[in-house]
Amino acid sequence: MPELPEVETIRRGLANVLPGRVFARVDVYYGGSVKQPAVAEFTQTIPGQRVSSVGRRGKYLQIFLENGLVLVVHLRMTGKLLFSPTPIELDKHTHLVFTFTDGACLTFNDVRKFGTVYLLPPHRMCEIKGLACLGPEPLSADFCLEYMKAKMTKRKTSIKALLLNQEFVAGLGNIYADEALHRAGIKPDRAVISLTSQEREILYHAVCEVLHEAINWRGTTMSDYRDASGSYGQFQNRLRVYQRHGKPCLYCGERIERIVVAGRGTHYCPACQT
DNA sequence: AGCAGGACCTGATGGC
DNA sequence: TGCCATCAGGTCCTGC
Structure with a gap:
């Protein structure tokens, strides 16, 4: 499930190869991935656009285009954006193939078909509800202790649900919410209002640290x-709790537990997290 | 208003 | 072996 670190890694990869390239065409094999505009307009508009x-x-x-349009992609759980300098073979989950004038291609592949693609002028990006309502970037100055305090005083929900709420902070998902809470020593089902100012501060640093790493x-x-x-990521080898239920905590040896919080599988150490 | 839970979707997994 | 039920999770939608 691509969360902020995965999407940022993809962004950096694409930023090395896409700028300057010109789309020759786009082939749509599953129209459901294209949310805006209609597929016919989408396929007619793409050719000739330079990134x-x-x-x-x-x-x-x-993906910003020189004519002012923006190609917005959300990968949800199983979406992939793959660049190849040469044409590639389609598989059964390839939904979009963008071909560039030099023969390179960018494919959108998604087993679960949850991923979404939009092509819009920037002033209409606010029509993408999830994008318009996003909270601050966690690695920017907008996300700070003052902000945490202001947003955490009236909440009745659990701290895990708050971390997953994209209106609170943008980009955390199930993996990094669990990992940040373990680093902070906070049990995921704790009520937000029960956190002390010291715990808020530790959690703030834990979120930033785990995302950077x-x-x-x-x-x-x-x-x-x-x-x-x-290519694969490498952080799965450094996870402390996510999907480690039944295994010993790397810090205290206690057995990692799995519970359901905010409707999500949630992993934590009963000894380290209180 | 804020929050919880279901729907969306397919492949992997486990039970019988 | 084969079939069916269940689970995984990001976001939108519905309903309390």
Whole structure:
């Protein structure tokens, strides 16, 4: 499941190869992936467009075009964006193939078909509800202790649910929410209002730290995730709790537990996290 | 308003 | 062996 570190790794990969390239065509094999505009308009608009830069906001990738349009991609759980300098073979889950004038291609592949693609002018990006409502980038100055305090005082939900809420902070998903809470020593089902100011501060640093480390290790590959060149991430080897239930905590030896919080499988150490 | 839970979707897994 | 039920999770939608 691509979360911020995975999407950022893909962004960096694409930023090395896409700018300057010109789309020759796009072939749509599963129209459900294209949310806006209609598929016919999408396929007619793409040819001739030159890529200017590649950005990211939360888990949304943004491929900016020189004519002002933006190609926005959300990979959800199993989506992949793969670049190849030469034409590639389709598989049964390839939904879009963008071909460039030099023969390179960018494919959108998604087993679960949850991923979404938009082509819009920037002033209409606000029509993508999830993008418009995103909270601050966790690695920017907008996400700070003052912000945490202001947003955490009136909440009745659990701390895990808050970390997963993209309106609170953009880009955390199930893996890094669990990992940040373990680093902070906070049990995932704790009520937000029960956190002390010291715990808020420790959690703030834990979120930033785990995201930085995961970006440095090029993301986490549990099953589906690949970067833009098809390579695995490496952070799965450094996970402390996620999907480690039944195994000993790397810090205290206690057995990692799995519970359901906010409707999500949640992993934590009963001794380290209180 | 804020929150919880279901729907979406397919492949992997486990039980019988 | 084969079939069926269950589970995984990001976001949207519905309903309390």
